[in-house]
Structures are given as structure tokens and as C-alpha cells.
Amino acid sequence: MNISPLQKARYEYNPKLPAILRGKLTNLSPVSGEPTCPVADADKIKEFCPHTCFLPAVSFVEGKHEGLTRAMTVGVILSGGQAPGGHNVISGLFDGLKALNKDNRLIGFKGGPSGLISDSFIEITEKFLAPYRNTGGFDIIGSGRTKLETEDQFDKCIATCRSHGVNAVVIIGGDDSNTNAAILAEYFIRKNAGIQVIGCPKTIDGDLKNDNIEISFGFDTATKTYSELIGNLERDANSAKKYWHFIKLMGRSASHIALECALQTQPNVTLISEEIEENKTSLSDVVDYIASAVAKRAANGNNFGIVLIPEGLVEFIPEVKALIGELNDLLAKEGNAYSLLSNDKARQEFIASHLSTTSATAFAFLPDGIRKQLLMDRDPHGNVQVSRIETEKLLIELVTQRLADWKKEGKFSGSFNALNHFFGYEGRCAFPSNFDADYCYSLGTNAALLIACGLTGYLSSITNLSAPADQWKAGGIPVTMMMNMEQRHGEQKPVIRKALVDLKDKPFTYFAQHRDTWAVETAYTYPGAIQYYGPAEVCDRPTMTLLLEQGK
Incomplete structure (x- = not known):
């Protein structure tokens, strides 16, 4: 062989x-x-x-x-x-x-x-x-x-x-x-x-x-693999100077991967799901946050940038989380009636008519493609398959619309061309x-x-x-x-508690202290490929998260 x-x-x-x-x-x-x-x-x-x-x-x-x-x-x-x-x-x-x-x-x-x-x-x-x-x-x-x-x-x-x-x-x-x-x-x-x-x-x-x-x-290998790819895109963005790259990263329940990759590469925008949930940040506010970074950089002549998005983000945005919960319950109870409907328009009208006013509004706000993804087949537990929701495309579409509105209002004069990526399986089996x-x-x-x-x-x-x-x-x-x-499954069971990003811990605190600077400036760092041979400080270095947690 x-x-x-x-x-x-x-x-x-x-x-x-x-x-x-x-x-x-x-x-x-x-x-x-x-x-x-x-x-x-x-x-x-x-x-x-x-x-x-x-x-x-x-x-x-x-x-x-x-x-x-x-x-x-x-x-x-x-x-x-x-x-x-x-x-x-x-x-x-x-x-x-x-x-x-x-x-x-x-x-x-x-x-x-x-x-x-x-x-x-x-x-x-x-x-x-x-x-x-x-x-x-x-x-x-x-x-x-x-x-x-x-x-x-x-x-x-x-x-x-x-x-x-x-x-x-x-x-x-x-x-x-x-x-x-x-x-x-x-x-x-x-x-x-x-x-x-x-x-x-x-x-x-x-x-x-x-x-x-x-x-x-x-975690160490996967985040280093993703960070190499992100660094490559940062270098490309800084070379071409005309694209915003929206990158979704694995991590349904926690944003540790997104946070670690941000610490390694210093992108312009990184969304942390746990912070969004803690602050009850709406989808519209998330869009405003990204669009503001685009506008500030455009004002400096930089019509390019990098956005990192945790895979499970949509489940942490309050109105979308509530919508997903209602959809899961609705499709579990009314699945037979829903399955008899013959076209997408009829299905979406059926769904909207059975939702609460708040969730119906959130559903209508979403682009048609994302609405369809939210209605795809459930997993064995009856939950939406979040990894199949193209959150990065959702945000690109909504930011594009927001910037178009701002341009009409004279609030934005730059250009916005976005590309989407999903880094997930690339990191699971790396050397x-x-x-x-x-x-x-x-x-x-x-x-x-x-x-x-x-x-x-x-x-x-x-x-x-x-x-x-x-x-x-x-x-x-x-x-x-x-x-x-x-x-x-409808009953209380003993399970290992998932460890989410601690918003008071040193890794997030360090990130929060620097992200406003990274948002406007081109402060990218380029980790490069994983090194296996050479000085220990290059080859054996653990994650930034671990170093910060242990005061190194």
C-alpha cells in the first residue's frame, strides 16, 4: 500500500x-x-x-x-x-x-x-x-x-x-x-x-x-484545522479586498470552537451563542451588529472581512428558539395533516396559521429557503436538524438587505459581496x-x-x-x-451536563476585550498548518482557550 x-x-x-x-x-x-x-x-x-x-x-x-x-x-x-x-x-x-x-x-x-x-x-x-x-x-x-x-x-x-x-x-x-x-x-x-x-x-x-x-x-486538532482554513481565507480576503467570508463552524450546543478559532485568528466578527442567549439578542439585532461592522470597515475603505458563526446559533436566538420549539411540537402533533399538503406554499400557510403571533412573525421574517429548512424531516428525537440549516446563508441574505436599506438612507456607501462556508467534517478526522x-x-x-x-x-x-x-x-x-x-423524551433522566462557554471566564473575557478592535481593524493572525516536527513551542502548543483558562 x-x-x-x-x-x-x-x-x-x-x-x-x-x-x-x-x-x-x-x-x-x-x-x-x-x-x-x-x-x-x-x-x-x-x-x-x-x-x-x-x-x-x-x-x-x-x-x-x-x-x-x-x-x-x-x-x-x-x-x-x-x-x-x-x-x-x-x-x-x-x-x-x-x-x-x-x-x-x-x-x-x-x-x-x-x-x-x-x-x-x-x-x-x-x-x-x-x-x-x-x-x-x-x-x-x-x-x-x-x-x-x-x-x-x-x-x-x-x-x-x-x-x-x-x-x-x-x-x-x-x-x-x-x-x-x-x-x-x-x-x-x-x-x-x-x-x-x-x-x-x-x-x-x-x-x-x-x-x-x-x-x-x-478539540485541539479540530480548532487548529479550522483556524488554518480561516487564516487562509483572511489572507485571501486581505489580498482580494472585495469579499466578506461568512464561516459556520461545528458546535451545536456550545460555541467553544468558534471562540477558540476567534482567539487564534482574530476575525472581524464572531458570534457567541451563549452571549446572544444571555442578552436575549434578537435576530434583527444580530443582523444590525454584523452590518455595522461591514459599514465601519467600508468607511475605512475595507470592503472585506471575516464572520465566524457557531453551528447552533439559531437555537440561541430567543424568537427563533421559540419558533423551533413550536415547530417541533406542531409537526409532532399535526404531522399527518401537514404531510398531506401538496406544495410549499400550502405547507407554509398551514404552519403560519398554527403558530403563536410572535413565532408567526419570526417565521415570516425568515427567507423562504430557511423556512423550508426549518420544516425538513426531524431527527429521531423529533428535533430540527440544526446542522442542515444554512445559518451562514441566512445571515448573508439578511445583512445584504439591511445594507441595501441603509444605502437608500445614506448610511452605507461601500460594497458588500459575501461568500459562505461550513467547516465541520474537515476537522473531525484530521491527523x-x-x-x-x-x-x-x-x-x-x-x-x-x-x-x-x-x-x-x-x-x-x-x-x-x-x-x-x-x-x-x-x-x-x-x-x-x-x-x-x-x-x-418526556421524563427526567440523569445526563452529563454540557459545558457551555462561560461568559465570565478568561477566554471569553479576553475575546470581549479585543473584538471591537478586531471588528474595525484588519488584525488577522495566520496560524498556518498544524506542525508535527520542530520546536515544542510550535508543535506542542495547546489551545488558546486552555492557556488562558490556566493563566498562561
């Missing part, structure tokens, strides 16, 4: 580990801290997870711990959307298990959680693993979005594990996947199945985090940065150690991540520590 020189070199890259994990793993011992508590609704979480709620966080120190060298068979699952570094979690897990006992085995369940239910698997060996080390993607065993939530599914998982002698399952996923991991761990304890469950924090969206999960893996390669390998090695120590219901935790890798700290936290109760 022909491979690129970079691909070959990355296979041979030796990921860096925290100092505590670089020696003999069999010489380590876990140390328990104080009992932890869920972020909210502790009593309710305790009802669902009586065995794993209030467990202590653990860290590792040198010392003997009985059982570390016992023979084990471990299963691993990749769950949810891809994120750079998943292959290295599996690599670290494999190498960690072999370092503890050369007879330990690792089984990969194919296609996500469904592979565990249906017993679709492959044994991971050194030869099989070699072409996947330090590479992007989840193609080693595939991924899936099957939710593990019924007793029938749990029992099938037990049966599969017992058929292979599996002692523990590692679930590599985001907030939903690790919520499933917590519930699965609890069920295994209740059934006395003797199967441990350990999670690893994955999501490029960056919304799975707290003091012990400082960053989810994949992991050195940071993600090292971090993920550490998460996997650490997970092997958590299993050997007999722990279950824990997330692998590597902290102090703004420091060089040898100063990182290894341990684990109970998944229940990150949970609260939320309404799902």
Missing part, C-alpha cells in the same frame, strides 16, 4: 506521557481523594446511580497495588462522531494493558455500542494496530450512535462480554456516550456481572469539560496534533491502569494540560460527578 511520507512518519511517532505513567505501571497505586458530588440534583442522581454516586476522585502515586498484573480481557468501543486522536486512545489502552501483563487482550467492538450488543468484534493485536497509530478517524473499528439505555440491551452486553471473558469495557465518547457508560456501570454492579466500565472524554465541540476534564480530545496524539495516548494508558485498579464508573482524567506532557497528572473521576437531571 502506498502511503505518504508524513503518514509513515506519524506511524513511528512516540507519544509523550505524564512522568507518572512513563515508568513501570505495575509500580503505581491509586490514591483516593474526597468524595465527589454531582453538579446538580445529587439526590436524584443517587437514586439512579446508588453504587457510583459520591465516589472519590483518584490519582496515581508510586507504590504497590495488588491485582495490577492480573490477566484481563478488555473491550473497547468508539461512540458518536469522530474526533482526532481516537486511534491513540486505543493505542495507549493496548500498550498499557500489555505493560501490565503481556497476556492481557483487547477486543474492539465494531460500529459503536451496537457492536457490543450484537457481538460484532475484532481482536486488536500489535500488527492490526500498527497502521492506525497517531492517525485521525475512527476507522479502526468504526463508530455508531446506538444508545445503551434498556435492560434488554444491557443484558445482551453482559452476554457478549461473558462469551469473550471480558472484564471491562472502555467507552470512548462524548457526553451522551459517557452518560450511557455511567448507567451501564451501575447496571453491571446491580447484576453482579463483574464487568467494569471506564469512559474517555471525546468531542471536538469542547462541551465535555470541568476542572478534572480540562479539555475533550479532538491529530502532537497535543491530541499525546493526550489521547495518555488517556488510553491511564484507562488501562484504572481498570487494573478495579475501578468502574470512572472517566480517564489527564490534567495540568497547559504544561509540558511530562508534568501532566493522571487519575480518574466518577462520571456521576458531571451529571444532573434533564428532560429527555
Whole structure:
């Protein structure tokens, strides 16, 4: 098979580990801290997870711990959307298990959680693993979005594990996947199945985090990939001097990606969904905000610029959020009557007649194409598929109209030519940065150690991540520590709380202090491509978000 020189070199890259994990793993011992508590609704979480709620966080120190060298068979699952570094979690897990006992085995369940239910698997060996080390993607065993939530599914998982002698399952996923991991761990304890469950924090969206999960893996690589592209467009815009680029970035529930890319590239306008919701900013006000930046730059002779837009923006604009909620309910209740209508005009008139006055006004304000997108097929949960709404095109159309109105009023005399982009899938399977390669390998090695120590219901935790890798700290936290109760499918369920952009934290504060300058001036910075070889300050640098959060 022909491979690129970079691909070959990355296979041979030796990921860096925290100092505590670089020696003999069999010489380590876990140390328990104080009992932890869920972020909210502790009593309710305790009802669902009586065995794993209030467990202590653990860290590792040198010392003997009985059982570390016992023979084990471990299963691993990749769950949810891809994120750079998943292959290295599996690599670290494999190498960690072999370092503890050369007879330990690792089984990969194919296609996500469904592979565990249906017993679709492959044994991971050194030869099989070699072409996947330090590479992007989840193609080693595939991924899936099957939710593990019924007793029938749990029992099938037990049966599969017992058929292979599996002692523990590692679930590599985001907030939903690790919520499933917590519930699965609890069920295994209740059934006395003797199967441990350990999670690893994955999501490029960056919304799975707290003091012990400082960053989810994949975020570093994805934001650096997007920032390179944004920087390229900034350079092009500053060269051609005639285009405004409207760029939608992945991140439905949180704006961490947009904020990090803004910190890396200093664009003219960046919308932060959490701020828009906090300030109850209307769609019209959002349009005014962008149009004002266009007008100010035009007054200085700069008829070009860059606008960053979070994927989930529309769900945070109050009147659009209310509209989407009404549409979801309406189409759930009146879906049959709606489906019998023969053309778009009849469908939109039907919808408008069933909406509240406020939502009907918001619906009428939207361009026809966006109205159609809001009425597309729902996801399995009955919700609008936000990623399919072309928010960047919506804003271009509305800003174009606003500037045309201002031109008639003598408030705008420049030109406005806009291009739209969506950066999403480009970042999910990129070659992991050195940071993600090292971090993920550490998460996997650490997970092997958590299993050997007999722990279950824990997330692998590597902290102090703004420091060089040898100063990182290894341990684990109970998944229940990150949970609260939320309404799902009409009932209250325990779930990991999504971490949204904190408007009082240092990354947003820094951004807010500089954005007015960036809006008017051409202050672009150009991150360039991810670097894998060279000085550590270039190749191993973590995200701006992480550096600012940790005061670096």
C-alpha cells in the first residue's frame, strides 16, 4: 500500500506521557481523594446511580497495588462522531494493558455500542494496530450512535462480554456516550456481572469539560484545522479586498470552537451563542451588529472581512428558539395533516396559521429557503436538524438587505459581496496534533491502569494540560460527578451536563476585550498548518482557550 511520507512518519511517532505513567505501571497505586458530588440534583442522581454516586476522585502515586498484573480481557468501543486522536486512545489502552501483563487482550467492538450488543468484534493485536497509530478517524473499528439505555440491551452486553471473558469495557465518547457508560456501570454492579466500565472524554465541540476534564480530545486538532482554513481565507480576503467570508463552524450546543478559532485568528466578527442567549439578542439585532461592522470597515475603505458563526446559533436566538420549539411540537402533533399538503406554499400557510403571533412573525421574517429548512424531516428525537440549516446563508441574505436599506438612507456607501462556508467534517478526522496524539495516548494508558485498579464508573482524567506532557497528572473521576437531571423524551433522566462557554471566564473575557478592535481593524493572525516536527513551542502548543483558562 502506498502511503505518504508524513503518514509513515506519524506511524513511528512516540507519544509523550505524564512522568507518572512513563515508568513501570505495575509500580503505581491509586490514591483516593474526597468524595465527589454531582453538579446538580445529587439526590436524584443517587437514586439512579446508588453504587457510583459520591465516589472519590483518584490519582496515581508510586507504590504497590495488588491485582495490577492480573490477566484481563478488555473491550473497547468508539461512540458518536469522530474526533482526532481516537486511534491513540486505543493505542495507549493496548500498550498499557500489555505493560501490565503481556497476556492481557483487547477486543474492539465494531460500529459503536451496537457492536457490543450484537457481538460484532475484532481482536486488536500489535500488527492490526500498527497502521492506525497517531492517525485521525475512527476507522479502526468504526463508530455508531446506538444508545445503551434498556435492560434488554444491557443484558445482551453482559452476554457478549461473558462469551469473550471480558472484564471491562472502555467507552470512548462524548457526553451522551459517557452518560450511557455511567448507567451501564451501575447496571453491571446491580447484576453482579463483574464487568467494569471506564469512559474517555471525546468531542471536538469542547462541551465535555470541568476542572478534572480540562479539555475533550479532538478539540485541539479540530480548532487548529479550522483556524488554518480561516487564516487562509483572511489572507485571501486581505489580498482580494472585495469579499466578506461568512464561516459556520461545528458546535451545536456550545460555541467553544468558534471562540477558540476567534482567539487564534482574530476575525472581524464572531458570534457567541451563549452571549446572544444571555442578552436575549434578537435576530434583527444580530443582523444590525454584523452590518455595522461591514459599514465601519467600508468607511475605512475595507470592503472585506471575516464572520465566524457557531453551528447552533439559531437555537440561541430567543424568537427563533421559540419558533423551533413550536415547530417541533406542531409537526409532532399535526404531522399527518401537514404531510398531506401538496406544495410549499400550502405547507407554509398551514404552519403560519398554527403558530403563536410572535413565532408567526419570526417565521415570516425568515427567507423562504430557511423556512423550508426549518420544516425538513426531524431527527429521531423529533428535533430540527440544526446542522442542515444554512445559518451562514441566512445571515448573508439578511445583512445584504439591511445594507441595501441603509444605502437608500445614506448610511452605507461601500460594497458588500459575501461568500459562505461550513467547516465541520474537515476537522473531525484530521491527523491529530502532537497535543491530541499525546493526550489521547495518555488517556488510553491511564484507562488501562484504572481498570487494573478495579475501578468502574470512572472517566480517564489527564490534567495540568497547559504544561509540558511530562508534568501532566493522571487519575480518574466518577462520571456521576458531571451529571444532573434533564428532560429527555418526556421524563427526567440523569445526563452529563454540557459545558457551555462561560461568559465570565478568561477566554471569553479576553475575546470581549479585543473584538471591537478586531471588528474595525484588519488584525488577522495566520496560524498556518498544524506542525508535527520542530520546536515544542510550535508543535506542542495547546489551545488558546486552555492557556488562558490556566493563566498562561
